[in-house]
Amino acid sequence: MALKASDNPNLAHDFDDEDGPLTFKRYTSSKKKQLHSQLTKSTSPSSNGQPSSNHKGNTVPSAVGNSKASTSLANSNSPKPVLDQKIPIHIKGETKSIKHSTKDSEDEDHNKPFSARLKVNSNNDNKSTPVVVKKSYEDSNDDGAMPLSAKLFRNSNARASCGNYDDSDVKKPISKVQKERQNGSSASNKHEKPSTLLAKRPIDNSNSMHTSVKKLKVSDPAGSIKTEQVSMKCEPKVDDDDDGIPISQRIKKPLTSPDKSSSVNRKLTMSADKSSSMKNSLTKVTKVNKAGKTSFKKQPQKLKKSGKGSDYSKSTKLLPSSGDGQKKWTTLVHNGVIFPPPYQTHGVKILYKGKPVDLTPEQEEVATMYAVMRDTEYMQKDKFKENFWNDWRKLLGRNHVIHNLKDCDFTPIYDWYQSEKEKKKQMTTEEKKALKEEKMKQEEKYMWAIVDGVKEKVGNFRVEPPGLFRGRGEHPKMGKLKRRICPGDIVINIGKDAPIPECPILGERWKEIRHDNTVTWLAYWSDPINPKLFKYVFLAASSSLKGQSDKEKYEKARMLKDYIANIRAAYTKDFTNKDITKQQIAVATYLIDKLALRAGNEKDDDEADTVGCCTLKVENVTREAPNKLKFNFLGKDSIKYENTVEVELPVYNAILKFQKEKRPGDDLFDMLDTSKLNAHLKELMPGLTAKVFRTFNASITLDDMLNKGTKGGDVGENIVVYQKANKQVAIICNHQRSVSKSHSAQMLRLNEKIDGLKAVLKELKTDLDRAKKGKSPLKSSDGKAKRNLNPKALEKKISQTNAKIEKMQRDMKTKDDLKTVALGTSKINYLDPRITVAWCKRHEVPIEKIFNKSLLAKFSWAMDVDPDFRF
DNA sequence: CTCCGGACTTGCAAATACTTTG
DNA sequence: CAAAGTATTTGCAAGTCCGGAG
Structure with missing residues (x-):
């Protein structure tokens, strides 16, 4: 039966419930220790503001249980549920959302290069992105120069004041306001049961090991496991003279129109916050600052009690940070990776100067990769063809009849491919289903890993097949052959006690086996296009490990809320700093804050030429008197960023200065790079980096x-x-x-x-x-x-x-x-799911209307947030 | 410091699955 | 029921950021 089941696609059902979107997962051992790490590693993101439940619970996940789990997996590819702790929750599968319908007229576009299209769009269409960004400022002419989130921020201040303070709060020293403001993450704990993780965890672990298949009912409160979180609050202190007047002004101004709904919510939030403060935990003091003026103190954060029941069932709670020094897991069992099938030759010949040419399977394989791309835009790019030709020529050998690409006609292969595709399409649903099942059966054992005794989905267990490199934008390497990856290229990372995955290709072996529990990857190989890079196999987004760091990311962004006023004050002050490096840092930080630009690391010549904040070129920014800046550059993935914004005069003048005596292609911020910028940011808030601003703003x-x-x-x-x-x-x-x-x-x-x-x-x-x-x-x-x-x-x-x-x-x-x-x-990446979940609870919107199945699984850690949660 | 190997997140597009429509 | 659309998933490229070596 078991066997049969495993062969059967239906078998998948067994798993299905287990990895259903809303599930309960075990707590990782490593999480328990984070307190320690927090204390040690002040800069670690997780270390800050992280909920932590450490005290006492240092129970170590017993290796025993884990090993048992691993054994079972190893011994039988049995799909048998290994996890018990996951609690399935019924979710209405249909996540439908809104749709729009329509059509319009601009067809020619798709023939143009992507960048060209974008350009067209942005030029012709006011609705399109770049311009829109601008739009976002329109509604507030008064503060057009204000950082993106400033307006929002002020609202939050307003909110805060509704609760316990009057408007004058805004004028209070920032530190005070902040201090009074409760730290948010605690809100999410409201629903938690008293039982602490600490206490529970060990038990759960053991359960998982021994009881194998019990599933907790979501509806069963007793069964559900709650985790407590403790977040820490940061209380930035600022030197009085550091308080930028401009900032405070900006912040004050805002109070204009408190929204009603928000005031109500605010109250709830506040009270929640209050109640929350009681159990506490650690206090950490971080000394920061430049000039020794500012010092930030962390305050203990508390656990929240759960309030009224929400409509959502509770789900997994993640433990606070993944502290424990570096340790990411204790036991790790998996089956390695699956390779693409070997190339099957088709024997269709290309024409060279009109005559059919014989090719070896290797040559044919690469020719096919090229033939198949006929309809893509890459075919219009000389670089692509050139790179392809160079690699293919090597395969053809010195004196092959084929001497140039121009005289090759790949049509026969292209046609063959089209007909194959057609055939596939014509297959009956039955046939398709059978094929799918077959594939499932083959892959099923690679889909899961057991991490600390809990079965987790693996993200990308398929080794990338060979192909032609499809770099984005004007990538210098587009068209190069991405060779086939073999077991000998692959490094496997797995628990010491876990069986080493059998190499799926006869006669070959893995490059290396490691047992490194300070990293989360299960395997990697080096990128054939750029050997300096690696391709990793990680766990899926729904895994606890990923959820954990996701949560940490949002907690860090929330922490920024407490610091942002000071940070703005500080950089505003530095707009006119005599020290040009400091001035550049100030302006760059301002842009990142206001426009949510990416940091902008340096890039090699063998990569597409794109920029971020630190790598902006003089030509990317045009001044428009009296105080506007027009940005125009290619950012990540060669996506065009086009936006004209009003900035504060000192910024405008600083840009003028940075551009002076430079050529168009020179670096605008010549004294700056991301590491300097981030080093500076870290002085302002522990763990702060440029990307946090994007998360925060979003x-x-x-x-x-x-x-x-x-x-x-x-x-x-x-x-x-x-x-x-x-x-x-x-x-x-x-x-x-x-x-x-x-x-x-x-x-x-x-x-x-x-x-x-x-x-x-x-x-x-x-x-x-x-x-x-x-x-x-x-x-x-x-x-x-x-x-x-x-x-x-x-x-x-x-x-x-x-x-x-x-x-x-x-x-x-x-x-x-x-x-x-x-x-x-x-x-997927920027919006704290707790905002969404809490809002859904407050307004009785079924969460499935907003999050699809994958998102629900990925955000399972956020599902039981308190309805009053605010970012 | 700077450089660079390393690990992990973010991002778009293609492929696929699913729904609605004619 | 096929075609037309939309939504979701998958693939993999391209960023960010860290930390150690020199």
Whole structure:
């Protein structure tokens, strides 16, 4: 039976419940120790503001249990559930969201290079990204020069003051306000049960080892395991003279319109915060600062008690940081990686100067890779062809009949490939299903790893197949052959006691076996295109290990909220610093804060030429008097960033100075690089780096927009509010997507539909007029007679049609607005899921409407956040 | 310091799965 | 039911940041 099951795709069900989206996972041993690490490693992200439940619980996960688990896995690829602690929660699978429909007219675009398209978009279309960023500032002319999140931030201040303080808070020394403000992460603990992790964990672990398949019911409170979190609060202290006046002014100004909804929430939040403060934990003092002026103190944070029940069942709680020095796991069992099948020759010949040419399988394989890319934009790029030719020529050998690429005709292979594709498409669903099952069966054993006794999904267990390198933008290496990876290229990382995965290719062996528990990768090989880089095999996003660090990331970003006022004050002051390095740091930090730019590491010549903040070139920034800066550069993935913003005058002048006497291609911030910048940031807040600003900006924007924008409408309306906020974040972060090939056609079609409805409308009106006069309706266009309706019915129909038309037009507009905006990236990487979950709870929006299955699994650690949680 | 190996997150697009529509 | 769309998943490239060696 077991065997049978494992062969069967259905078998997967066994796993299914286990890795269902909302699950309970065990706590990692390493997590328990973090206290220690926090104390030791002040800079570690996790170490700060992390919930920690350390005290007493140092129970070590017993190796015994783990080894047992591993054994079972090793001995039988049995899919048998190894994890017991995961609690499945029923989730409605359908995560549907909103859709837009439409079409429009701009087809030619897809033939252009991506960058070109973007350019077109941004130039012609005000709705598109770059410009939009600008839009975000429009609503607040008064503070156009204010950092992106400043406006939001002030709101949070406002919120804070609703609770216990009056507006004057804002004027209080920042440190005071901050001190009074509770640290957020505690909110999420509200729901937790008293039982602490510490106490529980060991038990759970052992359970997992011995009891194998028990699943806890979500609904069973007793069964659910809660974790407590303790977050620490940071209380930055600032030197009085350091307090930038400008900043405080900016912050004050804002209080303009506190949103009602937020004030209500605020109260809840505050009280939650209060209650939370009680158990505490560690106090840490970090001394920071330049000039020895500022010192930040951390305060203990507390656990929260769980409040009223939420509609969501509780799920996993992650432990605080992954401290323990460096230790990421105690036991690790997995089956290695799976290789792509060997090349199957097809024997289709290419033509050289019109004549068929014989190729060896190796030569044919590479020729096929090329042939198959005929319809891509790479074929228009000389660099791609050149690189391909250079690598392929090597395979062809010295005196091969083929002497140049130009005379090669790959059409036969291309056609063969197309027909193969067609064949596949024509297969019956049955056949397809069978094929899929077969594949599943082969891969199933590689899909899972057992980490500290808990079964976790592996992210990418498939070794990358050979192919032609598809670098983005103008990558110097595009088209190069990415050779096949063999076991001899692969380094495996696995627990000491775990069986070493059998090498799947006969007669070969792994390059190396390691037992390094300070890292999370299960395997890696070096990138054949750039041997300096590695390709890693990690656990999936839904794993506890990933969830852990995800949470730490958001906690760090939240911590920034407490420091941001001081940081702004500090850099504002330095806008005019005589020390040019400091001045550049100040301006760069300002840009990162205001525009959510990436840090901008240096790049090699053999990479696409893109920039981030520190690597901006003089030519990327154009001044527009009196105080605007126009940015235009290619950022990550060669995505164009185009944005014109108003900046504070000192910034404008500083840029002027940095540009002076430099050539267009020179570095704008010539005294700066990311390590200097980050080193500086770290002095301002422990663990602070440039990327934290992006997370911070994104999440606080979401939090703010949700709370301001939600008016208590129905679910549908609320979802629109969410999407709007999501879109705003995507715009801030410049998350773009290429316009789909069929976009214009879709818009066109929608227009036709609307026109059709309009025609109907007209006809209805005519009928109405006639009906009022007692005449029967005219015949419809197809000549048939229509039913004779009374005026009332006709009026109703008219208004219905009108509504339909309006809705369609709205949808169309939305669709067009979003055609170049990618919402997914921010959802996955930048928006603290607790904001979303808490908001959903508050407004009774089913979380499945916002998060799909993967997201639910990835964010399982955030599911039981307190409804009052605010970023 | 700087350089660079190393590890991990972020990001877009292609492939695939699933839904709606005609 | 196929075509048309949309949503989700997968693939893998491209960033960030850290820390150790020189």
